Every structure is written in C-alpha cells, then in structure tokens.
Amino acid sequence: MNLHNNPDNTHAYTRRAFLQSSAVLASAALTVPAFIQSSAYALPRPELGLASIPGVNEDNILVIIQLSGGNDGLNTVIPYRDDTYHRLRPTLAVNVDHLLILDKKIDLALNGAMTGIRELFDQGQCAIIQGIGYPNPNRSHFTSTDIWHTADTSGTGDGWIGRYIDAQCCGYGKGQSGQPDGSHTLEPPIAIGREAPLALSGRHTMPVSFESPDLFEWAGGKFSEDIIENHQQLTDMSSEHADDDSNHSFLMRTALDARISSETIRKAVAAKPLVQYPGSSLAKQLSMIGSMIRAGMKTRVYYASLGGFDTHANQTGGHTRLLRQFSDAIAAFQKDLAAQGNADRVTTMCFSEFGRRVGQNASNGTDHGTAAPMFMFGPKVQGGFHARHPSLTNLDNGDLKYTADFRSVYAEVLDKWMSTKSRDVLGASFKHLRVLDV
Amino acid sequence: MPSAQTRSTQTRSTRPIRVETSLLQIRDRDFGYAQARHLLLRAGFGGTDEQIRTLAQWGPKAAVDHLLDYEDIPVQSDTRDAFDSSIIRPRSQAEQREIQRARQNGDEDTLSRFRTMRQQAQRADRNQMRQIQRWWITRMIQTPRPFEEKMTLFWHGHFATSYRTIEDSYHMYAQNRMLRSYAVGNFADLLRGIIRDPAMLKYLNNNQNRKSSPNENLARELMELFSLGEGNYTERDIKDGAKALTGFTYKDDAFFYNKNTHDNTTKHILGVTGNLDADGFVNAILRSQACAPFICAKLYKFFVADIPTDVRRLKGPSRTVVRKMSTMLQQHRYELKPVLRRLFLSRHFYDPSVMGTKIKSPAELVIGSIRSLNAPPRNISIIANAMDMMGQSVFMPPSVKGWDGGRAWINTSTLFVRQNTLVYMLTGRQANRNFVERTNYDPTRLVASMNDPRLDGNPPPELIANELLDLVLGHRPAGAAQSLVEAANKVDKPNSAKGITTMLTLITSMPQYQLC
DSSP, X not given: OOGGGSGGGXXXXXXXXXXXXXXXXXXXXXXSOHXXXXXXXXXXXXXXXXXXXXXXXXXXXXEEEEETTOOOGGGTEEOTTOXXXXXXXXXXXXXXXXXXXXXXXXXXXXXXXXXXXXXXXXXXXXXXXXXXXXXXXXXXXXXXXXXXXXXXXTOOSSOHHHHHHHHHGGGTTOSTTSOOOSSSOOOOOEEESSSOOGGGOOSSOOOEEESOGGGSSOTHHHHOGGGHHXXXXXXXXXXXXXXXXXXXXXXXXXXXXXXXXXXXXXXXXXXXXXXXXXXXXXXXXXXXXXXXXXXXXXXXXXXXXXXXXXXXXXXXXXXXXXXXXXXXXXXXXXXXXXXXXXXXXXXXXXXXXXXXXXXXXXXXXXXXOSOEEEEEESTTBOOEXXXXXXXXXXXXXXXXXXXXXXXXXXXXXXXXXXXXOHHHHHSSOOOOOOOBOO | OOOGGGGSOOOOSSOOSSOOOOOSBOOGGGOOHHHHHHHHHHHSSOOOHHHHHHHHHHOHHHHHHHHHOGGGSOOOOOOGGGSOSOSSOOOOHHHHHHHHHHHHHTOHHHHHHHHHHHHHHHHHHHHHHHHHHHHHHHHHHHOSOHHHHHHHHHHHHHTOOOHHHHOOHHHHHHHHHHHHHTTTSBHXXXXXXXXXXXXXXXXXXXXXXXXXXXXXXXXXXXXXXXTSOTTSSOHHHHHHHHXXXXXXXXXXXXXXXXXXXXXOSOEEETTEEESOOHHHHHHHHHHSTTHHHHXXXXXXXXXXXXXXXXXXXOOHHHHHXXXXXXXXXXXXXXXXHHHHHHXXXXXXXXXXXXXXXXXXXXXXXXXXXXXXXXXXXXXXXXXXXXXXXXXXXXXXXSSTTOOOOGGGGOSHHHHHHHHHHHHHHHHSOBTTBOOOOOOOOOTHHHHHTTOOGGGSSSXXXXXXXXXXXXXXXXXXXXXXXXXXXXHHHHHSOTTSHHHHHHHHHHHHTSGGGGBO
C-alpha cells in the first residue's frame, strides 16, 4: 500500500525532513516501511530546501504563550486613574507605588512586577492590544480556551494553527495525483508540555509535544544501548494492516514523529543559551524554544504556557509573582533572540482565555470575566497600545465589553507574519489592527 | 485445552468487508485464545497467558459469567474507616465564634493560627489523596474482580468529579465506594446515588442551590453529561430541574436534605409536571427516550470502540449496535448487567474491526501490563505519576466531562511516557534518572507458565519471540520475531531472564502495544 495514494492522511512533512538526510535514507531502506520509502525517493533534492512559496518569507517564527486560568487584565494593564477601578477593587487595586507608569499622557500603567516588559515597551518592542474578546463570552475555562484555540466562537473544530498548517502542508489537493510535490512543506508545530494543544492540532497536523528533553527519549537505551536500533526497526515496522484512518496508522505516525524529533530537539536544547534565563517554568520553556530557534530548526510555530492565573482568592501575592515570572521570562527570551541575531524573525503572542470581573469578590480575588489585553513582542511589532480600553462603567452584566476581536489579531498574524490568506484559515475576514510593522 | 498451534491469533491481512453487528452469541468454536485475550483486555485489565488459556478453554459463556458475576469471588472489602474522614472538617460553632471575635478585635495572632491550622489540614489531606490514589491503583492491580474495577473506572469518568476542586479526599473515597457498590447494578440507583453524593454535590455547587438563589450547575450536567446528552432537554428543564434539586446538600460526610431551602413549587421537567423533588427529576430523566441511547453510547465507547460521544453523530455499525443495546437496557429497566453480558458475548464484540483497534487508556496500559506480564509494579507513586503524565490522574479528571479518550491520549510526549513506563516496570530504569530500581523481574516464569512443551529445555528463540508477541501484542508483525531475537542475542541468551526482558521491552515499545 502507499499512504500517499490517499492524500487525506499524508503526514509526510516530518518524515520527509527525516528522510532527506541521506545517511538516514541508507539505513532507512532496511527499516522504513515501503510506503514511506517510495515517497522518499520521489522527493526533490534536499538542497532545494524547504522554502519555495514564491514571495514568502519562510523564516518567520511565531511563538504563542497562553497564560492559563484567566489573567486579570485590569491588574496587569491598570487603569490607575479611573475611580471606578479603585471603588470596585477596594483591597485589590494596585497601589500607585507598585505601578510602572508608561507615559504621563496615558491613563494606563503596567503592574509593578513587569519591569522587563516595560523596557520592551519603551523600546517599541511590545504591543498591548486592549479589550480583546469575542461575542457572547463564555466563562468556562475549557470552552473559552477551545474558542481561542479554534478561532471559532462555538469552540469546536480543529485548531487555527493546525488548519493553517493543513492548508500549507505538502500539496493536499495540489499536484496531479494529490501527492506532495515538495514545495509546500512545513514542520509540525512544537508545544512544550505534556499535551497537544488544540490550537496546533488540525485534521492532518499534530504538534510534537515534549515536557522536558530528558523525558523525550526512549529509556530502553538505558537498559542496553545496543537494542536502540532494534527499537527503531520495530517502531517503523508496518504491518499490512495499516489502514490510513485507523488508530494503528495514527500511532505509527506519532511514534515516528516522536523518534525523528527526539534527537533533533534534545541536541538543540542541550546547548547552553547565550543569556541567563530565570528559573521559572515559563523561562525554562522559552529558553528551550530559544535554543531550538538558534539550532536552525525549521519549525515555524512554538507553543508555551504558564498556569495559575485562576485567582479566585487572595489574589495579589500570587498574581504579582506570576506577572513577574511572565515579564522576566519574556525579557530574557528577547535578549536571547537578539544575541542570536534571530530577533527579527520571531514574534511572540500572549493571550489568556478570559479576563476577570471588574469588581473583586469576597475572598480578595476575582472571578471569571471577559475581555482582557493581549501582548505581542518583538522588533517587528508596532509598539504601544492598540484598540480601545473597555469602559469600567458601561458593563455587560458586571463584565467588560470587548473592544477588539481576537481573530483580528490572528488574521493579521496569518496574513502578514505567516504570509498566508487568513480567510482560508479563519473562514471569514477580520480587519487588521496594525499590530505588526511588516 | 487448546494446543499451542491454535493460540495463533486472528489474521490481520484481510480486512472484512462487512462488520458483524449481530448481538447473537459468538459460537463456541470461534472463541479461542485471541478472543479470550480480547475479553480480558476490554472487560478487565488483561490477563496472563494462563488466564487467557483458561477462559478460552471454558468457552464464551462461562468466561463472561466469570468476569461479570464477580459477587461470588471473595475480595477483601474496603471499609468506611480505611481512611481518615476528619482531616477536612467544617469549623465548629465555637471556632467560628472565636474567629469572628478575632476579626472584630483585629486579633491577627488568632486569625493566623486558624489559617495555619487550615493549611496544615489541607497539606495532610493532599497526602491522604495521594494515598487513596495509590490504594485504588493497587486494588486495580490485585483484584480478582477486574470487571468490578473496570466498571468503577467507567463510572468515575462518567460522573467525573475532581479532587482539585472539592479538596476533600475522604469525599472522593466515599464516592469511589458508592460507584463500586452500584457498578453493575441499575443505572437508576447510580443517578439516585450521585445526587446524594457529597463530593458531587460540592463539585457542581448543589450545596449552594437554594430556593432563594438557585444554582443550575448540577441540574444541567445531570442531563447533559450524566444521562441524556445535549439537545435532549430545554433551558426550562434545567431551570426547573435546579428547583427540584434545591435543598440536596451534605453535612460533614453524609447527604443532608435541607427542607428549608427546598423549592416546593410546581415544576415542568422533560414533560412531567408537578411538585417534583430530586428523585422526581431523576424519574423524569429515566422516562426520557434519550437516556438509554446516551448511556449505551458511553458504554460502547468505553468497552468497544473509539466513537464520538454524541449519539447523533454515530454512524454505521456502532450506531446499529448502540441502538440494539439501548432497546435492551430499556427492556431491562436500566439493569446494566444483562446488556453488558449480551455485548461481551456478541459476535460484534469479537469482530476483527473491533479487536486490537482501540487505544488503551493510561489505566489500561499500566494496570494491564502489570497484570498480564506479572511485572513488578515497583513504586506505585512513580506509576501514579506516570499515569498523570499520560493524562489520567485518577480522582482528578480534567473536567466534569471526564476523559476524552481515544486519540486524545496520544501525542509524542505521552507516547514516550507510555513506552518508558514499561521500560521502568520491566527493567527498573527511568529516562531521567541514573538510579536503577533493583527489584528483580523474572520473566522466565512467564515463559514457563505458557505450558508449551516446545518451550521446555532449549527452545528455538524465534518460538519464544512469537509466543511473546501473541501474548503481549496479540499478533505477529512480519519480521518482528527476527528483530527481537537479534536484540536479545546482543544482551544475553534469548531464553535467559535478560534476553526475555529485552524482547518484552521492545515489544511493549511498539506502537501497536498501545492498542487493545
């Protein structure tokens, strides 16, 4: 059988990169199932490289960071001159000594913990998009996260990056027989963590996920290094039963993806970063992403996350700590990219599934709300504030009314940064907010 | 006893064109080693070679009866006082008064003393939760009634409740006991049990559902996730259902009906009108035509195939079989056992499109490996942690929807964790530690227990490899045996303990091992 006779299930982009190394190809001839081999020989010469969509800068990289749990936007980007803010948050309003005032003319300040981001803001490398949300806001963590990940207000369907890669990937519906013509190849996105985020999962695309490099390796080698090659042989061994849409084929593809990316990723992240990163979880994730970028991996989308933003009780201490971790990690990451000379190629986008209610609750915390700011970082963003800050008095059932749709940001990233047609991915057109300077 | 030759499993080269959807009983002659192995994997957590051969010899009827009628198998019963029920307890009135006084007087010392006590209790409770997790995992490993634990796991995923929200380990334990006691009884009892379960009442905020300020959380999920599925009720049903559930709360560790907060007005729920209370609400649910199909689809998804949860989206054979099961469940007035017995005996259940095609849950993978390979569980804490990394931490499902299952279990990260957990169990080695667990695993007993005369003395290595493939994988991929023997030879003699461990480590690392 030949997997590529059915373009619906081609998943060749990683295996293609894998098989392009001639050394691997030689040994692969012994072990790789026939259907992969045959496609390998049909591939264009490796030196032609991966880039070839005319006029497309295939070097651009997007890093997505999710602040999970629902970040309290009003204590992150703070309307410190608004009396309503202080009135509705008698014990939670950030004290004026703990503010980073960006510009005397602006009524907004950053939380005092965010010194690193403030520096980026002053350098024009931080865009703050205010009042981001979507119609009929959902206050469930799961549903709202799904809405952000799918870019669909029902929260169902494939992830938006997954759909983007599906659309670009190896010639679906293109070429005479639906075979990959080798021109539109994309690496799968990489997520740090134990989950495959929905945003990165498409109909055909599955991200490569890993939690830490020391766990991203088959441990059987610790028992005997000599049997690793047998393990690889057995992993690649296809039974005749490999239906294209079967769980069996799905497992084979994932296993092959895991083993192909394992060595590349572990080698990349083993290098010592050029700058010192803080010790937080997010900093570790970004440090690994920085190392993968530095190693020249062709991956275009990376995903990291920081949890703990569900601050229902005694919010101040914990929230301040999280914002400091967030800010310090971003600052180190941008320094790393600059030291590598890769800063211009990388844009980082940060979101949270929702903001929190305007008024504090009875436990010195805040409950699930709606609109909140998004952050974008990098030399190619249009630094400063975008969209309007939502009113604290004109509320929807005690919640902020969103002033900009998050899909406008996605659309701009897809159109301008990933050089694709956002309409094809999002199913509708969204007006750009001009947050990117490209 | 079937000879070693008949142990060879189903052929996988030809795909059947038609999927058998009959619930008629499988013929005795069609029930061999592969079928008995399949039954043990799905209705339990897998079996040893000896167990598989025994069930195959008994035939389908006796095999299924043995698994399902587990009440006759003696088991050490768990008791109410197995764990400490008083770690998390509400403050006494005297304490509450003391705190109030301290607040009024700005007595920070007293307030901070109470805060510290609270934090200590929470820490102790988190420890107890970990103990309870280990207790259940151990029970799943050791129980002579695997179907009982499998069903308890099913209901735990169905009536998903998480310790992360309720933060009371004893309530989680009590819920687990309740689910086990009704595991294969009547679904109506489970619904009546769950609306009286302190953990669930807290998880879905029904303790805050009062006549004066209704909370619809439990009413909604009771229909959407526990019994009918989306689209089979209206917003009105939720609103009035919530009213029916008012006053259902708990005191300490027991259900408590607070008649002062119960709403005695007339309700209209799912076509039934009257002054319904919570049991009236449950009865209205049970009368709905949507209930049996919803439960049967969930059971089918758990035991038979990775299908969508939404009954309306079912297609083909799964749709047909779920419909037949629903009719039966209604005929038997929600008694679960007759339906499950029929399912496990059915020709459909042993169709090649069903066998060996479902992705193992982390529990099935981990518990099943230990049970079928006689592998030492080693450190249960490490096993529990590994299951968490695979996405299934028992007592902590990700949401009230439970675990998605199927392909959602698998990504590159979890696949390595799955493979490496097996490496750990078999060899004592971990990916990120140089420390080697020295507990000895002697797999030669596994081969000896296969009771095949050809395996006596100095058997051909390929024969060992193939028999291991039959047991562990359920089939023999072309070329696999040669590769296994080659690897074993690099480490030791293929029939030595180390040689066999090598082969098992490699087989359990194959993508196919994730299927059952």
